Amino acid sequence: MYRIVFLIISSALLLSCNNSNKDSINLPYYNEPTFTPVFITDEAEIATKITHKIEDFKFLNQDSVFVSNKNIxxxxxxxxxxxTTCGSICPNMTRNLKVVNDSLGNDSQIVFLSYSVTPWIDKxxxxxxxKNEYGIESKNWHFLTGxxxxxYKLARQSYFAEEDIGFSKDGSEFLHTEHFLLIDKNKRIRGIYNGTLLLEMYQLIDDIRTxxxxxFD
Structure with a gap:
């Protein structure tokens, strides 16, 4: 709930900024699992205050090719x-993420990573x-297993996939989340979205363009 309230408020602020000065729009940084937004524009300050980044990883994709942090x-x-056996939120999430992927025209500088939370099944x-069943042809969208x-460690401790609740969960507990995470070129978290809501996909597209x-280097 707190995140929804924040999104409403921040959206209003961003719209206000947009009307006065388009260049002033900046996405927040998320440096901890509580997803408290940090608004910083100074590059030196970002380097010292935003310390959390996505950790190194290496997993197999749907073509049995290793995908790692080097790919991003x-x-x-x-x-x-x-x-893949999810009958609840996953099909809707995949369809919605395809809307985002398709809208970006297969941009090679944008990568989609869909991690399987049942890797013992999802070979x-x-x-x-x-991937084929959903008509996904993008070479930049990897479905990962390992x-x-x-x-689970990467999901909870790097992506904060289940927000602060997930961060404190035992590693053996099943991971199931509707969240999409937007990560910038320096592997820093810049957005969190409800993947079951098409409306939030349009916000995600706008944020990617931002x-x-x-x-920043």
């Missing part, structure tokens, strides 16, 4: 967590079938 170097990426060939504990205009 200098690129914006969007992460989410699904499983590469299963993920490939899943060691369960490594995926990030593309940033020039």
């Amino acid at each position: 170097e200098g690129k914006i990426h969007i992460a989410n967590f699904i499983f 590469p060939h299963v993920l490939k079938k899943y 060691n369960k504990s490594e995926i 990030l593309e205009q940033e020039n």
Whole structure:
């Protein structure tokens, strides 16, 4: 609930800024699992205060090719967590993320990472079938599988996928979240979205375009 209230308030503020000065629009940083927004524009201050980044990783994708942190170097990426046998939120999440992917025209500087939370089931060939079933042709959208504990640790401690509640969960507890995470070119969290809501996908598209205009190294 607190996140929804924040999004409403921040959206109003951003719209106000947009009317007065388009160049003043900046996305917040999220440096901790409570998802408290931090608004900073000074590059030196960002370097010292925003310390949280996505940790290194290496997993197999749907084509049995290793995808790692090297694949997202200098690129914006969007992460989410699904499983192919999910009959509740995952199909809707995948369809909604496809809307985002399709709207960006296969931009090679934007990467989509869909991590399986049931990797013991979702082997590469299963993920490939899943990707094909949803008509996803993008080469920049990887469905990833690998060691369960490594995926869960990355999800909870790097992406804060279940917000502050997930961060404190035991690693063996099942991971199931509707959140999409927007990560900038320096692997810093810049947005969190409800992947079941199409309206939030339009906000995600706008935020990706905002990030593309940033020039921080």
